[in-house]
Amino acid sequence: MSLIAPGSVIGILGGGQLGRMLANGAQRLGFDVDIYCPEEDAPATRVCRRHWKGAYADAALLTEFARACDVVSLEFENIPVAAVEIIEATGTPLHPGAKSLAVSQDRGEEKAFLNSIGIATAEYRLIDSDADIAPALAALGGKALLKTRREGYDGKGQAWIRSPDDVAGAWERVGGAPCVLEAAISFEREISVLVARSSTGETATWAPPHNVHLDGILATSTAPSGLPLEIEHDAREQAIMLVDALGHVGVLALEFFVLPDGTLLANEFAPRVHNSGHWTPEACRTGQFEQHIRAICGWPLGDTLRMFDAEMVNLIGEAGLIAPSHLEPGDVLTLYGKRDARPGRKMGHITRLLAPRKD
Numbered sequence: 001m002s003l004i005a006p007g008s009v010i011g012i013l014g015g016g017q018l019g020r021m022l023a024n025g026a027q028r029l030g031f032d033v034d035i036y037c038p039e040e041d042a043p044a045t046r047v048c049r050r051h052w053k054g055a056y057a058d059a060a061l062l063t064e065f066a067r068a069c070d071v072v073s074l075e076f077e078n079i080p081v082a083a084v085e086i087i088e089a090t091g092t093p094l095h096p097g098a099k100s101l102a103v104s105q106d107r108g109e110e111k112a113f114l115n116s117i118g119i120a121t122a123e124y125r126l127i128d129s130d131a132d133i134a135p136a137l138a139a140l141g142g143k144a145l146l147k148t149r150r151e152g153y154d155g156k157g158q159a160w161i162r163s164p165d166d167v168a169g170a171w172e173r174v175g176g177a178p179c180v181l182e183a184a185i186s187f188e189r190e191i192s193v194l195v196a197r198s199s200t201g202e203t204a205t206w207a208p209p210h211n212v213h214l215d216g217i218l219a220t221s222t223a224p225s226g227l228p229l230e231i232e233h234d235a236r237e238q239a240i241m242l243v244d245a246l247g248h249v250g251v252l253a254l255e256f257f258v259l260p261d262g263t264l265l266a267n268e269f270a271p272r273v274h275n276s277g278h279w280t281p282e283a284c285r286t287g288q289f290e291q292h293i294r295a296i297c298g299w300p301l302g303d304t305l306r307m308f309d310a311e312m313v314n315l316i317g318e319a320g321l322i323a324p325s326h327l328e329p330g331d332v333l334t335l336y337g338k339r340d341a342r343p344g345r346k347m348g349h350i351t352r353l354l355a356p357r358k359d
């Protein structure tokens with residue numbers, strides 16, 4: 001695997017804020033960045049060398065894009081696997097590859113894969129029709145969460161079933177598509193591990209943040225998590241097992257529920273940079289965006305040491321219309337350049353460095 005040199009062109013599939021921050025990280029290391037996405041005016045398209053505006057099914061344009069790039073990556077995991085195959089056929093390296101995407105795109109396959117490599121998850125059942133729900137609910141203890149297998153994010157495509165009365169209509173509420181029914185977990189807190197694996201096989205993890213969700217959307221990520229270091233270490237080891245098993249190249253985020261007795265249950269993983277890692281550029285020696293670029297380019301990974309206690313606060317919907325005069329001097333503000341603040345839309349985030357790290 002050859003090293004991709006500064007001055008090369010990095011192509012990114014997807015034009016959202018993660019693509020924008022990846023582009024910023026790549027530009028700092030001397031790369032040019034091209035963005036491929038169907039939307040006009042998406043956040044990443046306004047900071048790139050060239051916006052390739054096209055559908056993920058446009059084989060001719062995808063091929064031309066891949067040929068113009070030295071390496072291609074992605075900023076969201078629901079890129080059709082067919083598009084990935086078109087890019088791979090050009091010979092331009094694509095990281096992460098089809099395996100990481102295919103497994104993460106289907107919650108059923110994702111849980112089966114995690115369990116197959118020894119990573120525990122909530123108990124679950126596959127649901128293929130309305131009639132499957134009642135028996136699965138009984139088997140899972142009577143309280144469960146129905147989640148579509150594909151294309152759910154930020155709590156979308158999910159319905160709680162807290163009693164047999166909730167079964168009627170649940171299948172319709174999630175859109176009548178194949179689902180998993182997951183046992184409800186009484187977790188003490190949620191954490192995530194950001195892990196990077198380079199094309200040379202080198203791995204690195206960051207200290208896992210404590211994540212708080214509101215209405216299924218990440219609200220804050222705080223590091224340190226407050227958990228004993230042994231539990232954090234266990235979570236970090238599991239994330240390394242996962243990227244090794246997938247042959248993943250790039251950053252990946254593995255989310256966990258932590259039970260009151262310290263048991264870790266994996267919830268899901270995202271094969272990309274992640275919202276719960278947005279505090280890393282300011283609080284750690286190397287942040288997730290720069291690390292992802294290093295990983296896909298075969299560079300040595302940077303040191304992930306956390307230097308500060310930090311808190312990341314998402315600016316969602318109207319909160320994203322923040323008046324600069326309301327900022328505290330220590331607030332590090334990142335805005336994604338989105339034109340309108342729809343409810344639930346991630347508009348930006350603030351990172352606060354609380355104190356130099358003591359532990």
Ligand code: AMP
Pocket residue numbers: 122145152153154155156182183184185186190213216217267268
């Ligand atoms: P997800 O889209 O799977 O990340 O779910 C969004 C959020 O819903 C999670 O971060 C949890 O806060 C909550 N959640 C998801 N699955 C479960 C579960 N099985 N039990 C309890 N809460 C859950």
